[in-house]
Amino acid sequence: MSHLRPALVLLVLFTALTGLAYPYAVTAIGQAAFPTEANGSLVTENGRVIGSDLIGQNFTSARYLWPRPSATSAADSQDPSKTIDAPYNAAASTGSNLGPTSQKLAERLKEAIEAWRSAGLSTPIPGDALTTSASGLDPHISPVYAEAQVARIAAARNVPPAKVRQVVESFIEGRTFELFGEPRVNVLRVNRALDRMGS
Structure with a gap:
């Protein structure tokens, strides 16, 4: 259990960071700085x-x-x-x-x-x-x-x-x-x- 809890915390943390926060941040920056290019x-x-x-x-x-x-x-x-x-x-x-x-x-x-x-x-x-x-x-x-x-x-x-x-x-x-x-x-x-x- 001592190994499982940190592993789950890291999984949730990095999923939130790399799967949600980072893509949304890059999308927001793209839309703000290059709206035409970001939309194709x-x-x-x-x-x-x-x-x-x-x-x-x-x-x-x-x-x-x-x-x-x-x-x-x-x-x-x-x-x-x-x-x-x-x-x-x-x-x-x-x-x-x-x-x-x-x-x-x-x-x-x-x-x-x-x-x-x-x-x-x-x-x-x-x-x-x-x-x-x-x-x-x-x-x-x-x-x-x-x-x-x-x-x-x-x-x-x-x-x-x-x-x-x-x-x-x-x-x-x-x-x-x-x-x-x-x-x-x-x-x-x-x-x-x-x-x-x-x-």
Whole structure:
């Protein structure tokens, strides 16, 4: 009994500290100091959530900036033991893990190249136009990939390419703290700005 009582007291104490007090304190600090980020960096329009700055979306219209491919999947509704492709599924963040000898990867790359060519894009294909990110949810693309899409978007919206280019360039984000990562463009933010631009 002399060992049991201190053990129970420590169990209750550390459960309260690490299981309740600490998580609530971190949540409160996050909500006070970074409320937008703590709540998922949600993007709202007319009071309705339309996306997140942190999770990509599958834009396919010629009028919009296209994101990089996504390798996320979901359970097959016909056979739960199997999975099906479900791009930008935030509940299943993952890379494809397909190796250089994978037939599935080769087919996906071929389809992406054909889509690039059929959209009338003749510039060299940027790497992020073909490859998925490690999470499968990357909301950003490279400025090179964004620039390569300007003419297509301008033609689809019947506006001068310079107008679209100006919108894209205004959303280029630099390296974090001028040190980490690469320059990038948030696809959702640009597409919202394109809609506000009109046409």
